[in-house]
Amino acid sequence: MIRRTKIAAAFSAAAVIVAGASFGSTAHAADTLNVYAALDYSTDVTKAFTAKTGIPVNLVALSTGPLLAKMQAEKNNPQWGIYWADGAEPCAALDLDKQLLPYSPTLSHSLSYVGKKLTPTSHAYNVPGYTEMVGVVYNAAKVAKPRSFQDLLTSTYKNQVGMNNPSISGPTYPFIAGLMSQLGGEDAGKAYLTALKANGLVVNAKNGPTLHALEVGTINVALVQSSAAINEVNTFKAKPVAGFNPQVTFLSKTTLLPSCIAIDAKAGAAQISAAKQFVDFVMSDSGQDIMKTGAPGGDSLFFPTMNSRTAVAAVTVSTPTIANGIVQVVDPYIWGPKQGEIDDWFTKNIA
Amino acid sequence: MWLALRSKISAVTFFWFLIICILVLPIILFLSCAFSPRLLDQGPQWFTFSSFKPVFSSLFLVSIIHSLILGIIASIVAAAVALVVAWFVLRTNSPARKLWNGSVFALLLAPSYLIALGWERIFERGGVLNIFHIDLPVVRNLLYGPVGIGMILAFKGIPFAYLVISNAMRGLGEEFEQAVRVHGGNRREAFRIMSTLLLPAIWSGVAIVFAESISDFGVASQLSSPGRFSVATFSLYRAIESIPVLFPVCAAVSVVLLALVVLALLAQSRALRGRSFRVLSGRTRPITRIQLSTPGKFFSSAGIVFLLVITLGVPIFGAMSASMIRGLGSLLTNYSISFDNYIRVFKSPLLRNPLLFSAKCALITATVAVVLAAVSSRMLISTKSGVSKKLLDFFLLAAVGLPGIVFAAGYIFAYNLPIAQKIGFHLYGTVALLVLAYIATALPTTTRSLVGNMNQFQESLSEACRVHGSSAIKTWISVVLPLIARPLLMAWLLTYCGTLLELPVSQLLFPPNHAPLAVGIDRTLGNFDFGGGTAMEVMAILSALIVVAIVLSLFEIFAPQGWKKLGKAHS
Numbered sequence: 001m002i003r004r005t006k007i008a009a010a011f012s013a014a015a016v017i018v019a020g021a022s023f024g025s026t027a028h029a030a031d032t033l034n035v036y037a038a039l040d041y042s043t044d045v046t047k048a049f050t051a052k053t054g055i056p057v058n059l060v061a062l063s064t065g066p067l068l069a070k071m072q073a074e075k076n077n078p079q080w081g082i083y084w085a086d087g088a089e090p091c092a093a094l095d096l097d098k099q100l101l102p103y104s105p106t107l108s109h110s111l112s113y114v115g116k117k118l119t120p121t122s123h124a125y126n127v128p129g130y131t132e133m134v135g136v137v138y139n140a141a142k143v144a145k146p147r148s149f150q151d152l153l154t155s156t157y158k159n160q161v162g163m164n165n166p167s168i169s170g171p172t173y174p175f176i177a178g179l180m181s182q183l184g185g186e187d188a189g190k191a192y193l194t195a196l197k198a199n200g201l202v203v204n205a206k207n208g209p210t211l212h213a214l215e216v217g218t219i220n221v222a223l224v225q226s227s228a229a230i231n232e233v234n235t236f237k238a239k240p241v242a243g244f245n246p247q248v249t250f251l252s253k254t255t256l257l258p259s260c261i262a263i264d265a266k267a268g269a270a271q272i273s274a275a276k277q278f279v280d281f282v283m284s285d286s287g288q289d290i291m292k293t294g295a296p297g298g299d300s301l302f303f304p305t306m307n308s309r310t311a312v313a314a315v316t317v318s319t320p321t322i323a324n325g326i327v328q329v330v331d332p333y334i335w336g337p338k339q340g341e342i343d344d345w346f347t348k349n350i351a
Numbered sequence: 352m353w354l355a356l357r358s359k360i361s362a363v364t365f366f367w368f369l370i371i372c373i374l375v376l377p378i379i380l381f382l383s384c385a386f387s388p389r390l391l392d393q394g395p396q397w398f399t400f401s402s403f404k405p406v407f408s409s410l411f412l413v414s415i416i417h418s419l420i421l422g423i424i425a426s427i428v429a430a431a432v433a434l435v436v437a438w439f440v441l442r443t444n445s446p447a448r449k450l451w452n453g454s455v456f457a458l459l460l461a462p463s464y465l466i467a468l469g470w471e472r473i474f475e476r477g478g479v480l481n482i483f484h485i486d487l488p489v490v491r492n493l494l495y496g497p498v499g500i501g502m503i504l505a506f507k508g509i510p511f512a513y514l515v516i517s518n519a520m521r522g523l524g525e526e527f528e529q530a531v532r533v534h535g536g537n538r539r540e541a542f543r544i545m546s547t548l549l550l551p552a553i554w555s556g557v558a559i560v561f562a563e564s565i566s567d568f569g570v571a572s573q574l575s576s577p578g579r580f581s582v583a584t585f586s587l588y589r590a591i592e593s594i595p596v597l598f599p600v601c602a603a604v605s606v607v608l609l610a611l612v613v614l615a616l617l618a619q620s621r622a623l624r625g626r627s628f629r630v631l632s633g634r635t636r637p638i639t640r641i642q643l644s645t646p647g648k649f650f651s652s653a654g655i656v657f658l659l660v661i662t663l664g665v666p667i668f669g670a671m672s673a674s675m676i677r678g679l680g681s682l683l684t685n686y687s688i689s690f691d692n693y694i695r696v697f698k699s700p701l702l703r704n705p706l707l708f709s710a711k712c713a714l715i716t717a718t719v720a721v722v723l724a725a726v727s728s729r730m731l732i733s734t735k736s737g738v739s740k741k742l743l744d745f746f747l748l749a750a751v752g753l754p755g756i757v758f759a760a761g762y763i764f765a766y767n768l769p770i771a772q773k774i775g776f777h778l779y780g781t782v783a784l785l786v787l788a789y790i791a792t793a794l795p796t797t798t799r800s801l802v803g804n805m806n807q808f809q810e811s812l813s814e815a816c817r818v819h820g821s822s823a824i825k826t827w828i829s830v831v832l833p834l835i836a837r838p839l840l841m842a843w844l845l846t847y848c849g850t851l852l853e854l855p856v857s858q859l860l861f862p863p864n865h866a867p868l869a870v871g872i873d874r875t876l877g878n879f880d881f882g883g884g885t886a887m888e889v890m891a892i893l894s895a896l897i898v899v900a901i902v903l904s905l906f907e908i909f910a911p912q913g914w915k916k917l918g919k920a921h922s
Contacts, residue, residue, distance in 0.1 A: 034863065040874060058780075058863030065592050066858040069756065072596035073763035073859070076392035077772060079780065093594045165588055208876065214841060218476045297880065340593045348410065349588075 032056045033274040036071060038064040038085035039259060041294025048290050049281050055274045064090070081271040082278055084261040086131065086171055088118070089336035091260045095124040096333070098183045101265040103276055105283045107306065114322055115305025116331045118258040121258075125262035128282045129291065129302040132250060132320060132327065133175035133257045134163070135229025136221060137211070141245040143220040149179070149251050152196060152221065159200030162210045162219035165351050166320045169206045171257055171341075176342060177335035178255025178328060179196045186342070193350050203351045215244060225257065226250075226317075229299035234297070234314055248317060253328040256320070259302065366726055367739070373791040374746045378753065381761030382609075392766050393598045401732040406607055411586050418495065418583035419564045419611060424501050426560035429508030430516070434546060436509075436658065437517040439651045443641045445478075447652035454659055456899045459510040460848050460892045461666040463570045466503050469669025470494055479668075498581075499574050504567060506662045508560030515559065515800045516843055517552075518838040519552030520545075525638045536643075551732075555799040560723035561615050562751035562795075565608060576730045583608060584754055592716035593758060601757050612752035616744060624751060644710040673885035692886035701871045702887050706894060709868035712782070715848035716789040717843045723790065724797035725835070730797065740805050747795040755792065755855025762788050762860055785867075792856055793846045800845055804838040828900070836914040840906055848895050852888070 003122040013209050016141040035046055035057055036101075046057040048121060062070070064085045083094070094100050104123045111119065118127040136146060142338050143160055146152055152161050180189025202219050204210040207228040214222040214232075222229070229248045236246050261282055264276040281287045283306065292300050311319060320327040380391065385402045388394025405411060440448040473479045474491045493499060527548060533540040546553070583604065590600040643651060674692045696702045707898040730743055750758060766779040778784045808831070816826040832839075854869035861867050866874075869892055875885035907915070 060861070060863050061866065062858055062870065063873065066756070068594065069591050069596050069760065069857050070763065072393070072598060073760040074767050077767045077769045079767070097595070167592060170592070216446050216478065218474060336594055340589075340597075343589070343592075 007104055028102060031270055031274075032058050033081050033278060034058045034060070034079055035082040035084065035278065036060045036062075036067055036080040037082070038062060038067050039291075039295070040299045041291045042084060044290045044294035045282065048286065049258055052278055052281065052286065053274075055277065057278075069141055078264050078266050080264050081267045081275045082261065082263060084259070084282075086257055086259050087174060088125070088127075088258050088260050089177075089339060091125040091171065091262050092332035092336040093119075094262065095120070097124075099265055100124045101263040101267075101272060101275075103263055103279060105280050105282045107280065109180055110283075110307050112305055112307050114256065114320070114327075114329075115304075115307075117165055117322060118256060118305065120333075125260045126283065127258040127305050128288065129256045129304050131171075131257050131302050132225040132226035132254045133171055133178065134251075134254065135226035136223055136249050137214060137220045137229045137232050137246050138249065139214060139217075139244055140247045141243055142217070145247065145249055146221060146251065149192070151251075153192075153199050157199065157221060159202075161196065161200070161223065162202040162204060162213050162221070163223040164206055164210055165203050165347065166339075167347050167351070173343065174255050174256045174257050174330065174340050175223070175333075176346065177338070178253065178330045180342075181255075181330045181335070182328060186338070190345065190349075193346070197350050201350070214246070215294045226254075227298060230301045230315055230317065231297045233316070243350070249285035250320070250326060252326045254320065254326060256327055256329050258305075315335075362426055366723075369723070370727075370743065373787050374794070375742075377758065377761030377765045377791070378746060378749055379790075380764040381598075382602050382606060384599050384764070385606055388599040391560075391598075392718050398684075399599075401465075402597075403606075405586055405600055406603050410581060411583070413808065414581040414585055415607060416581045417581060417609075418608075421501050421504060421582065422561045422564040422611070422615075425504035425508055425564040426512075426557045428501075428505040429512045429560045430556045432505070432658070433509050433512035433516050433556060433699055434549070434553060436512055437520050438542065438545075439655065441517060441520050442638060443643050443651065444648070445643060445651035445655065446648055447655035450659065451655050455510050456844065456848060457892070457896060458659075458663050459514070459845065460895055461507075461663065462852065462888065463503060463507045463567065464506065465673075465888070466506055466662070467499075467570050467574050467669075467671045468663035468673060469523065469667070472669055472672045473665065474712040474893045495574055496580055500571050500580070503570050503574070504564045507567075507570070508556075508563060509658075509662060510565070511559050511796065511845075512553075512556030512798075514841055515556040515802075516549060516552045518800065518841055519549050519807060520802050521837065522834070523548055523826070551802060552804075555624060555802045558615050558748060559751065559796055559799050562612055565611055566752050566754045568754065575726075583611075587754060587757065587785040598757075598760060601760070602753065604754055605757055605762055606754050608754075609749050612748045613745065615630055616748060626702060628653075670885055670889050674882045674889060678763045692882040693890070696875075696883050696886045696890065699883075699887075701875060702890065705866050705868040705871040705889060708865055709891075710894070710898075712786055712789060712867065714848045715786055716793055716850045717785075717846035718789060720790045720793040720797045721839055721843045723794055724801050725805075725839065727794065727798040728801040731802055732805045747798055749810070750791055751795045755853070756859065758792065759788060759856040759859035762856075780862050782862050782865060785857070785862060788856045788860050789850050792849055792853065796849065797842045797846050801835070801838055804835055808834060831909070833913045836910060837906075840902065844899050844902060847898060851895050852891060 006139050007012060029342075032260075033055055035042065035061065037230070038061070040061075040107070042059060042061050043229075046059045048112070049055065050057050053061065059069070060070070060080075064087065067083075067085060068090055071083065074080070077214045083091070091100065102123045103126070105126055108119075108123070108126070112160060114130070115127055123315065136169070138145060144156065151157065164172040165177075166176055169300055176189065176193070180186050182191050183192055202213060205211060208225045210219075210222045210224055211228065211232050213219045222232075224232075226248075233248050236244060261279055263279065267275065282291070288306060288309050290302055291304075294300055296314065303315070322329070364417040364851050384391055386400070387396070387398055387586050388402065389397045439537060449492075458678050466877070471478070471494070474487060474490075474494050475481075476486075480487060489679040521569065523545060527544060528541040531544050532538075536544070565582075566584060568582065568588055571580065571582045571585070581621060587601050590597040590604065675688050675690065706728045728749065730740055731747075733740055754763075763779070763786065766784055771778070812829050812834075813826050816830045817823070821829065852869050852872075853867070854873060858873070861870055868887075872884050872887045
C-alpha cells in the first residue's frame with residue numbers, strides 16, 4: 001500500500017514538474033512594461049505602442065474589481081508599471097498611499113478645459129478620456145423624456161426607473177457621489193435615493209441586467225454608464241424593434257467619469273521610463289485613434305480630453321462642457337474614502 | 352549522493368511538500384491576513400482582531416445563517432435526487448437512462464448564472480410566460496429570493512453528487528440486494544440497505560455541494576439583491592470591491608466560512624465513524640437490471656426527463672435567449688432568432704486562442720489532479736486516524752469552501768513574496784503557477800469524487816496478488832486500476848470540464864498576454880456584449896462536450912474488457 005502510494009506520488013510530482021517545464025515561463029522581464037488595464041481597447045493600444053517604440057508590453061486585461069484586488073494582493077511586491085481603468089477613486093486611494101509616480105505628459109498643455117478639471121494638479125494620474133455617469137436611457141415609446149433628477153420622483157416615473165448597485169457595479173459609485181455632492185451632501189443624497197426607492201426604483205447588479213429590464217419593459221428608464229446607454233440606442237437604431245424606442249438624455253448635473261492612467265512609483269527605472277512613453281503615446285493622436293476603434297460598442301464610446309480630438313462618430317450625443325452647468329466633476333480624494341460606508345448604506349436601504 | 356538523498360526524501364514526503372505548496376501555504380498566508388495585516392503589507396497592525404468587526408455585525412450573522420441553511424438544503428436535496436437518479440439509471444431498465452448519461456456532463460458544465468438567467472427569462476415581467484399571457488407573481492417572488500437561490504444551488508449540485516454516488520454504486524454488486532430479498536425484504540428495504548452501503552459516497556457528495564453552495568456568490572447576486580437576501584460571501588465581495596481592497600476583512604470572513612466547512616466535516620466523520628464500507632471484492636457480482644413495469648418505465652422516464660428539462664433545458668433556454676433571441680419579453684409580437692453572435696465570436700481571437708490555451712491547461716490539470724486525488728483519497732480512507740489525514744481532509748475542503756478569488760489572492764501572497772524574487776524564484780506570473788492553482792482548486796472535488804470508490808476497495812485483493820509474487824506496479828495495474836479505471840476517467844472529465852471555464856483563479860493568476868477563456872468571456876460580457884459573451888460560453892461548453900464524447904469513446908474502444916466490466920449491468 002505504502003509502496004503504491006509512493007509510486008503514485010512520484011508520478012504526480014513528475015507530472016507537475018513536466019507540466020511546469022513544458023509550459024515555460026512568461027514571468028515579467030526587466031525590460032518589459034507591465035500594463036494592468038480594465039479598458040477593452042488596451043490590447044490594441046499596447047500592440048501599437050510596441051510596434052512604434054519596440055518596447056515589449058505584458059498586458060493584464062481585467063475588469064476593474066479583480067484588477068484592483070490583484071494589485072492590492074501584490075502590494076508588498078508590486079508587479080504593475082501602468083494602471084489604466086475608469087474611475088478616479090482607486091487612483092486617488094493609490095495616490096494617498098504614495099503608490100503613484102506623478103508625471104506630466106508632453107502633450108498635457110493640449111488638454112481641454114474638461115481634461116484639466118479631471119486631472120489632479122500633481123499629475124499623480126492622467127486622464128486621456130471620460131464617460132458620463134449617468135446616461136439616462138428611456139423608452140420613448142412608453143414614457144416622456146425625463147428633464148431632471150427631481151422628475152424621476154414624480155408619479156409619471158413611479159415604478160419606471162432602474163439603476164445598478166454600486167456595491168457590484170464600479171462606475172455607479174461616482175454617480176451616487178456626484179448626486180450627493182450636487183444635492184448638498186451625503187444626507188441630502190440619501191434622502192433623494194430613499195425617495196426614489198419609495199417611487200419604485202428597481203436596483204439591478206450591473207449595466208447588463210438593468211438594460212435588459214428596460215428592454216423587457218420591467219422599467220422604462222435606466223440609469224447606466226453613458227457608453228452603455230449610447231450603445232443601447234445605437235444597437236436598436238440599427239435593428240429596430242416595435243414598441244421599443246430607446247433614447248438617451250443627460251440630467252443636470254451629470255458626473256464625469258474619467259478613465260485614469262497612472263504609473264507605479266515603486267517600479268524599476270526601465271519600467272518607469274517605458275511607462276512615461278506609454279502615457280505619452282496614449283495621449284497622442286496615434287493612441288487616441290486606436291482607443292476610438294479598439295472596442296466599438298463599448299469603451300470606445302468615450303469623450304477625449306485633448307483639445308484637438310472628438311469622440312467617435314457612434315457617440316451621437318454632444319460632448320459635454322462644464323461651462324453650461326450640466327456636468328460636474330467630483331473630487332475623488334474626498335468621495336473615494338466614503339465609498340465603503342455609502343455602498344453599505346445603499347445595500348441596506350435601497351437595494 | 353542522489354541515492355542517499357532519495358532514501359531520505361520519500362515519495363510521500365514529496366506528496367506532502369506539494370500539498371503544502373499548492374494548498375496549505377496559500378490558505379494559511381491568506382487567513383493570517385485576518386490577524387496580522389502588516390505581515391503581507393495589507394494594513395498597519397502586526398496583530399489585531401479588528402478585521403473581525405464586520406463579521407460580528409447583525410447583517411453578517413444573518414448572512415451566515417442564510418448561507419448555512421441554503422448550503423444544508425441544497426446539499427441534501429442534490430444528494431437525494433442524485434441517489435434516486437443513479438439508482439434508476441444504473442439499476443433499472445428505465446428507457447430514459449441513456450438520455451441522462453448523455454446529459455450529465457452538459458449539466459455539470461452549465462454555469463450557475465445561465466441556470467439563474469433561464470429561470471428569470473421564464474418568470475420575469477415581460478418574460479416567456481407573459482408572452483402566453485400567464486402571470487405568476489407569487490412564483491416570481493419565490494424565485495427572486497431564498498427559494499429560488501436554494502433551488503438553483505441544488506440543481507447545480509446534482510451532477511457533482513451524481514458522479515460521486517453513481518461511481519460508488521457501480522462498485523456495489525448485486526449480492527447485497529439479493530441478500531435482503533432472500534431474507535424477505537422488499538425493494539424499498541433493499542434500496543435502504545444499498546443507500547447505507549453508499550454512505551461514504553453520499554457524504555462526499557453532500558460535503559462537495561455544501562462547500563460549493565456556501566462559497567457561491569453568483570446565484571445569490573443574480574437572483575436577489577443582497578440588501579433583500581444576503582449570503583455570507585456578500586460581505587467578502589463587498590470587502591474586495593472596496594477601495595482599497597480590504598483583504599484582512601476578506602480573510603476574517605473566510606475564517607468563518609471555514610468554520611462552517613469544519614462543521615460539515617465533523618458531521619461526515621460522525622456519520623461514518625467505526626463502520627466499514629469495503630464491498631468491492633473478487634466476489635462482487637455483476638448487476639442484473641430490475642425490469643420495470645410499463646407504468647414504472649413511464650414514470651421513471653417522465654421523472655428523469657422532467658429533471659433534465661428543469662436543470663438543463665432552462666439554462667439552455669437562458670443561453671438561447673441571451674445569445675440568439677432579439678426582442679424577447681415585452682416586445683411581445685416582434686422577436687427574432689439570429690446566429691449573428693455565434694458567427695461573430697467564432698471568428699474572434701477572443702474565443703479561439705483563449706479556448707486553446709484553456710484546453711491545454713485543463714488537460715494538464717485534469718491529468719495531474721486525478722493522480723494526486725487517487726493518492727489523497729487513499730489517504731483519506733485509511734483506517735489510521737492520524738493528524739495528517741485530518742489536516743489533509745480539512746485543507747481539501749477549505750479550498751472548496753474558500754471563494755476562488757480569495758484562494759487566488761492567497762497564491763499571490765505566497766508566490767509574490769519579495770524574498771522569492773530575490774533568490775530568483777520567479778513562479779508568479781507564469782503559466783506553471785496558474786496550472787498549479789488550477790490543480791489545487793480541482794483537487795478537493797476530484798478527491799471527494801474518488802473517496803466513495805476507494806472506500807469500497809478491499810485490501811485483500813492486492814495483498815493476495817502480492818502474496819503470489821506480483822510486484823507493486825504490476826499489482827496496481829492488474830488489480831487496482833481495472834477496478835477504479837472508470838471512476839478515474841470520470842474524475843478526469845469532471846476536472847477537465849471544471850477547469851475549462853474556471854474564472855476567479857484565472858482572473859488573478861493568468862500570465863500576461865495569455866488570457867484564459869473565462870477571462871475573455873468575462874471581458875466580453877463586461878463590454879456590454881451580452882449576446883457575444885454568452886455565445887462564447889455556449890461554444891466553450893460544446894467544445895468540452897466534444898472532448899467528453901471523444902474520451903468516453905476512446906475508453907469504450909481501447910480499454911480492456913475487464914476495466915469496463917465493473918458496474919456493467921445485465922439487462
